[in-house]
Amino acid sequence: xxxxxxxxxxxxxxxxxxxxxxxxxxxxxxxxxxxxxxxxxxxxxxxxxxxxxxxxxxxxxxxxxxxxxxxxxxxxxxxxxxxxxxxxxxxxxxxxxxxxxxxxxxxxxxxxxxxxxxxxxxxxxxxxxxxxxxxxxxxxxxxxxxxxxxxxxxxxxxxxxxxxxxxxxxxxxxxxxxxxxxxxxxxxxxxxxxxxxxxxxxxxxxxxxxxxxxxxxxxxxxxxxxxxxxxxxxxxxxxxxxxxxxxxxxxxxxxxxxxxxxxxxxxxxxxxxxxxxxxxxxxxxxxxxx
Amino acid sequence: xxxxxxxxxxxxxxxxxxxxxxxxxxxxxxxxxxxxxxxxxxxxxxxxxxxxxxxxxxxxxxxxxxxxxxxxxxxxxxxxxxxxxxxxxxxxxxxxxxxxxxxxxxxxxxxxxxxxxxxxxxxxxxxxxxxxxxxxxxxxxxxxxxxxxxxxxxxxxxxxxxxxxxxxxxxxxxxxxxxxxxxxxxxxxxxxxxxxxxxxxxxxxxxxxxxxxxxxxxxxxxxxxxxxxxxxxxxxxxxxxxxxxxxxxxxxxxxxxxxxxxxxxxxxxxxxxxxxxxxxxxx
Numbered sequence: 001x002x003x004x005x006x007x008x009x010x011x012x013x014x015x016x017x018x019x020x021x022x023x024x025x026x027x028x029x030x031x032x033x034x035x036x037x038x039x040x041x042x043x044x045x046x047x048x049x050x051x052x053x054x055x056x057x058x059x060x061x062x063x064x065x066x067x068x069x070x071x072x073x074x075x076x077x078x079x080x081x082x083x084x085x086x087x088x089x090x091x092x093x094x095x096x097x098x099x100x101x102x103x104x105x106x107x108x109x110x111x112x113x114x115x116x117x118x119x120x121x122x123x124x125x126x127x128x129x130x131x132x133x134x135x136x137x138x139x140x141x142x143x144x145x146x147x148x149x150x151x152x153x154x155x156x157x158x159x160x161x162x163x164x165x166x167x168x169x170x171x172x173x174x175x176x177x178x179x180x181x182x183x184x185x186x187x188x189x190x191x192x193x194x195x196x197x198x199x200x201x202x203x204x205x206x207x208x209x210x211x212x213x214x215x216x217x218x219x220x221x222x223x224x225x226x227x228x229x230x231x232x233x234x235x236x237x238x239x240x241x242x243x244x245x246x247x248x249x250x251x252x253x254x255x256x257x258x259x260x261x262x263x264x265x266x267x268x269x270x271x272x273x274x275x276x277x278x279x280x281x282x283x284x285x286x287x288x289x290x
Numbered sequence: 291x292x293x294x295x296x297x298x299x300x301x302x303x304x305x306x307x308x309x310x311x312x313x314x315x316x317x318x319x320x321x322x323x324x325x326x327x328x329x330x331x332x333x334x335x336x337x338x339x340x341x342x343x344x345x346x347x348x349x350x351x352x353x354x355x356x357x358x359x360x361x362x363x364x365x366x367x368x369x370x371x372x373x374x375x376x377x378x379x380x381x382x383x384x385x386x387x388x389x390x391x392x393x394x395x396x397x398x399x400x401x402x403x404x405x406x407x408x409x410x411x412x413x414x415x416x417x418x419x420x421x422x423x424x425x426x427x428x429x430x431x432x433x434x435x436x437x438x439x440x441x442x443x444x445x446x447x448x449x450x451x452x453x454x455x456x457x458x459x460x461x462x463x464x465x466x467x468x469x470x471x472x473x474x475x476x477x478x479x480x481x482x483x484x485x486x487x488x489x490x491x492x493x494x495x496x497x498x499x500x501x502x503x504x505x506x507x508x509x510x511x512x513x514x515x516x517x518x519x520x521x522x523x524x525x526x527x528x529x530x531x532x533x534x535x536x537x538x539x540x541x542x543x544x545x546x547x548x549x550x551x552x553x554x555x556x557x558x559x560x561x562x563x564x565x566x567x568x569x570x571x572x573x
Contacts, residue, residue: 031387034447041444113552119507
């Protein structure tokens with residue numbers, strides 16, 4: 001902005017347009033399309049949604065709905081167990097893919113496939129594999145043991161575990177890729193020096209790899225938790241929330257209420273997640289805008 | 291030729307012990323889908339690793355729309371394409387303009403807008419879907435392609451702005467200053483200096499937005515419902531509605547649907563890895 005001397009303040013300022021440089025006018029014009037999108041499709045929906053969820057009776061109804069409690073627990077299991085298993089595997093595999101081998105480079109090209117292809121057909125493919133009558137999994141169980149395999153997706157625990165598996169299948173390549181970049185950024189001479197000193201595999205990891213990667217690892221874990229809260233496909237397309245609505249997570253539960261025309265309950269269930277989401281979002285924003 | 295030492299063999303064996311499970315884990319769901327697509331109906335369920343009589347008959351049925359579930363295949367394919375391309379173009383226009391404005395023109399309040407965008411980026415999309423559905427109803431856009439296009443632009447642009455802003459910050463200020471000295475207007479700087487230098491990031495972001503829209507299931511399934519308006523993933527989901535759904539055709543259609551994004555991804559992988567990972571996580 002132009003420098004304003006304190007003496008000028010008494011004089012009424014010139015109109016806004018002449019106080020802005022042409023570059024700033026263009027800046028406002030170029031920023032306007034995004035601001036319009038933001039106002040129309042983020043601010044308005046969020047405010048409208050909060051207004052719909054304003055009635056405390058919604059929260060009483062949620063509290064009394066066993067499906068909501070179950071979905072909240074499932075979401076926690078999904079985040080705390082699922083994400084940590086995924087990130088540990090990603091950390092491990094990032095070390096594997098950092099090896100200089102031609103066949104490992106080829107494998108890494110294949111490894112990225114789950115991330116590159118859309119999730120719908122592959123999740124449905126897994127769903128068919130697990131079909132109790134026709135699926136290939138039970139077919140193999142039958143041909144090896146002569147027994148009928150279990151009805152995989154009919155047991156809520158197994159079904160949720162399978163949904164977590166599908167989620168891991170889909171997003172493991174992305175996080176592994178990011179952790180590989182982190183690993184490759186570590187100066188190589190550190191490892192050479194450790195090699196000369198006769199450090200073990202574990203010591204190299206503990207004293208070189210981990211200290212340089214821990215910030216990245218924690219950031220990735222938190223980011224993955226936020227995004228996984230919005231993972232609708234893994235649960236909906238594999239189990240549909242069933243059996244008996246026992247495998248819902250918050251992302252599918254909101255849509256379930258919506259389909260049942262209980263929009264205010266849908267919004268209330270999302271509002272209930274906010275005390276957990278917002279601190280994570282705040283933390284991530286602090287990290288990224290440094 | 292030197293014989294590999296025992297230690298080398300052991301290292302290689304250990305690596306293979308990791309590599310083979312990783313390969314199987316990655317490929318099984320995709321291969322299972324492929325196997326269904328090339329198997330005749332009666333072979334598909336036999337649990338064999340390769341069908342006795344591989345065939346392209348399923349593809350023929352899909353391409354000739356010879357099944358009740360597939361009668362609008364081409365329309366739906368076209369819907370998916372049109373929506374994905376529109377989202378790509380609109381996101382690029384909006385995000386490039388915003389990133390230029392924030393990063394190069396230092397527009398007042400730019401920092402705040404960037405933070406708002408970043409905030410939107412972190413709100414899980416499935417949570418925004420509920421109020422978004424109602425909003426689109428209020429705007430009278432339900433069952434209209436614009437509802438999905440605008441929703442996807444809303445979801446894609448925060449990340450696009452963030453990545454493009456990071457990339458523009460790296461361009462030296464002297465370039466703009468020199469252009470101003472030469473009497474260039476702001477728009478000329480944007481067109482002749484800024485856009486050419488930003489090309490790699492623009493390719494990455496355009497690809498990102500197109501793939502995001504092509505792959506989107508939840509928003510498409512909420513916002514569009516008419517059989518001739520829906521996109522391919524919604525049509526695939528609708529297969530599940532019937533008990534006797536033809537799996538081999540569903541998997542064939544799914545395979546066709548998965549090919550374009552995979553091809554685009556591998557074609558632009560060089561840009562994607564550099565452009566996107568840098569933006570996704572700054573350590």
